[in-house]
Amino acid sequence: PALAQADETEDMTVEVMAGACTYCHGTDGNGIGEAIPSIAGMPEDQFAYMMVTYQDGSNPATVMGRVARGYTEDQIQALAAYFGGKPFERPPQPWIDESVVAEGKELAAEYCESCHENEGRDGEGVGILAGQKLQYMRFSVADFLSEAREMERRQARKFRELMDDHGEEGFEKILNYYASVQ
Amino acid sequence: VGLPHIARAAAPRFVIVGGGPGGATAAKYLKRYAPAAEVTLIEANPTYTTCFMSNEVLGGLRDFSTIQVGYDGLSGHGITVIHDLVTAIDPEGKTVTTQGGESVAFDRCIVAPGIDFKYDAVEGYSAEAAEIMPHAWKAGPQTTLLRSQLEAMEDGGTVIVAPPDNPFRCPPGPYERISLIANYLKQHKPKSKVLVLDAKDKFSKMPLFTQAWEMFYGYGTDNSLIEWVSKSDGGTVTGVNTETMEVTTAGAGTFKGDVVNLIPPQSAGAIARSTGLLEGGDWAPVNKGTFESLAVPGIHVLGDASIAAAMPKSGASANSQAKATAASALALSMGQEPPMPTLANACYSIGGPEHGFSVAAVYNYDDFENKLVPVEGAGGVSPIDAGADSRRREMFYAHSWFENMKADCWG
Numbered sequence: 001p002a003l004a005q006a007d008e009t010e011d012m013t014v015e016v017m018a019g020a021c022t023y024c025h026g027t028d029g030n031g032i033g034e035a036i037p038s039i040a041g042m043p044e045d046q047f048a049y050m051m052v053t054y055q056d057g058s059n060p061a062t063v064m065g066r067v068a069r070g071y072t073e074d075q076i077q078a079l080a081a082y083f084g085g086k087p088f089e090r091p092p093q094p095w096i097d098e099s100v101v102a103e104g105k106e107l108a109a110e111y112c113e114s115c116h117e118n119e120g121r122d123g124e125g126v127g128i129l130a131g132q133k134l135q136y137m138r139f140s141v142a143d144f145l146s147e148a149r150e151m152e153r154r155q156a157r158k159f160r161e162l163m164d165d166h167g168e169e170g171f172e173k174i175l176n177y178y179a180s181v182q
Numbered sequence: 183v184g185l186p187h188i189a190r191a192a193a194p195r196f197v198i199v200g201g202g203p204g205g206a207t208a209a210k211y212l213k214r215y216a217p218a219a220e221v222t223l224i225e226a227n228p229t230y231t232t233c234f235m236s237n238e239v240l241g242g243l244r245d246f247s248t249i250q251v252g253y254d255g256l257s258g259h260g261i262t263v264i265h266d267l268v269t270a271i272d273p274e275g276k277t278v279t280t281q282g283g284e285s286v287a288f289d290r291c292i293v294a295p296g297i298d299f300k301y302d303a304v305e306g307y308s309a310e311a312a313e314i315m316p317h318a319w320k321a322g323p324q325t326t327l328l329r330s331q332l333e334a335m336e337d338g339g340t341v342i343v344a345p346p347d348n349p350f351r352c353p354p355g356p357y358e359r360i361s362l363i364a365n366y367l368k369q370h371k372p373k374s375k376v377l378v379l380d381a382k383d384k385f386s387k388m389p390l391f392t393q394a395w396e397m398f399y400g401y402g403t404d405n406s407l408i409e410w411v412s413k414s415d416g417g418t419v420t421g422v423n424t425e426t427m428e429v430t431t432a433g434a435g436t437f438k439g440d441v442v443n444l445i446p447p448q449s450a451g452a453i454a455r456s457t458g459l460l461e462g463g464d465w466a467p468v469n470k471g472t473f474e475s476l477a478v479p480g481i482h483v484l485g486d487a488s489i490a491a492a493m494p495k496s497g498a499s500a501n502s503q504a505k506a507t508a509a510s511a512l513a514l515s516m517g518q519e520p521p522m523p524t525l526a527n528a529c530y531s532i533g534g535p536e537h538g539f540s541v542a543a544v545y546n547y548d549d550f551e552n553k554l555v556p557v558e559g560a561g562g563v564s565p566i567d568a569g570a571d572s573r574r575r576e577m578f579y580a581h582s583w584f585e586n587m588k589a590d591c592w593g
């Protein structure tokens with residue numbers, strides 16, 4: 001039927017468009033490299049928020065500003081829905097320092113879990129930390145700490161507290177823990 | 183992907199010629215878009231060696247085995263993989279014939295043979311000469327050969343690198359190579375140098391490479407590890423002598439190299455010419471929305487072999503185009519409207535230790551002009567003043583891209 005075909009052409013248009021993201025982010029948005037973040041399963045709002053703030057430069061990026069400006073609001077919405085519908089995979093990250101994971105888990109429970117819920121799998125408007133690429137999370141934390149990336153007040157307070165109590169090592173432990181969550 | 187009725191329709195048959203990033207991705211995504219389709223990939227070699235990151239192998243930063251990939255991933259998806267050389271494609275009879283005597287029927291054929299070299303463009307150069315003066319512009323034994331020559335060279339030697347004029351595979355590739363050879367020499371043979379004899383006055387990411395060369399290799403000083411002779415300064419190479427290891431240029435004189443990396447001008451892979459896809463030129467003209475040949479209907483050409491004009495000849499371009507090609511070939515095989523593609527290219531280069539940068543562009547298809555048009559305000563190169571932290575991040579991202587790219591094409 002003609003209608004079904006039009007829908008399929010529409011689906012395939014999004015497929016092809018998303019195909020220009022996956023040679024960097026991995027098939028279906030799930031990467032295996034250590035730094036480029038996986039973007040599968042991201043809540044749609046958070047996905048769109050990241051893209052729009054890359055576009056206007058308010059979110060720091062090496063390449064995503066230049067990429068994101070290539071897409072319209074509607075296209076971003078379609079990409080958000082497309083990747084949001086793919087399950088987030090957690091392939092092994094052999095570069096994780098297992099020796100700090102247990103301590104990281106405790107620290108995370110104290111400083112991060114209130115927003116990054118369910119071991120970093122969920123949370124309101126926070127993206128996914130559980131199994132996210134370690135190197136990407138290091139860059140993100142560095143951007144938060146240097147204030148290149150904006151933090152809401154409560155998040156900033158937790159970051160400050162963690163830094164005062166445990167220093168950079170505290171972050172390192174937490175991020176190794178989150179990266180290790182299966 | 184929800185394409186329910188494909189399963190019920192007669193399964194379309196696709197043959198893909200060439201298992202580089204273009205062909206491999208097309209095969210993989212055809213099978214993903216339409217699991218019932220019969221997909222056959224014919225590739226001459228049992229393993230593929232990526233050109234991407236092969237410059238890190240040349241520079242001694244990476245093991246050769248990491249740039250090799252196999253085809254088990256694709257077989258695992260239900261794709262029939264045949265290792266053989268395609269000798270003929272018959273567009274009327276709709277069959278592909280191989281050297282080994284196989285004949286495979288298709289409804290639509292996708293051709294992604296990459297490049298061949300125009301050896302006669304440089305006097306004295308040939309496939310045999312490439313065993314002495316390697317091009318290393320198809321990765322594999324040529325990469326290993328050039329690496330071993332660099333290792334064997336004595337300190338104080340001259341490495342000549344000769345990049346061709348546009349268009350050619352991977353516009354920033356020669357300059358990444360120059361950087362990483364210089365990086366190797368700096369550490370192990372600091373009295374040596376790289377002499378670049380160029381057929382161009384300008385090259386891809388030039389300010390970023392120049393900046394890296396100044397930062398790491400003394401470029402512009404008397405002690406520079408890199409000397410660049412532009413086309414205007416007569417740098418274009420016209421001939422070589424493999425016995426004396428001499429390289430002759432259009433206007434800068436004759437130079438002797440201890441190692442000579444001659445990158446000859448290129449054209450689409452031979453099978454594209456013999457199938458009549460080139461219309462007398464070097465590259466295959468295509469509909470840039472579907473990558474269907476303008477010369478031979480029913481056959482699609484993508485990757486380095488096609489004219490995609492605005493899109494550079496890169497692995498990333500080939501991967502992005504392959505998804506549009508797969509979707510279009512599928513739609514056309516069922517008499518449906520092909521999708522309007524949005525494509526993108528992004529290429530990382532490594533300029534030195536912990537020093538990466540990139541170029542990116544997003545393209546929309548203009549079906550009236552048959553053009554891929556870069557979206558205005560998007561894309562471009564890494565900012566020249568981005569600083570060391572950003573360059574370091576891009577090095578990490580480049581290596582990450584490499585792993586994800588291999589998995590997206592062949593995994």
Ligand SMILES: Cc1cc2nc3c(=O)[nH]c(=O)nc-3n(C[C@H](O)[C@H](O)[C@H](O)COP(=O)(O)OP(=O)(O)OC[C@H]3O[C@@H](n4cnc5c(N)ncnc54)[C@H](O)[C@@H]3O)c2cc1C
Nearest residue numbers: 200202203204226233268295296352485486495496497498
């Ligand atoms: C030094 C260097 C660095 C590069 N770095 C990058 C980079 O960082 N990023 C990037 O995106 N790109 C990079 N590239 C470019 C990239 O390698 C090419 O653009 C890409 O390989 C093109 O893919 P393709 O599938 O069109 O062709 P190819 O990769 O050449 O694949 C063609 C395949 O077809 C097979 N074939 C050909 N004819 C036949 C036949 N008749 N029968 C059977 N099989 C056949 C060949 O054996 C080959 O495996 C680089 C290139 C070089 C040389």
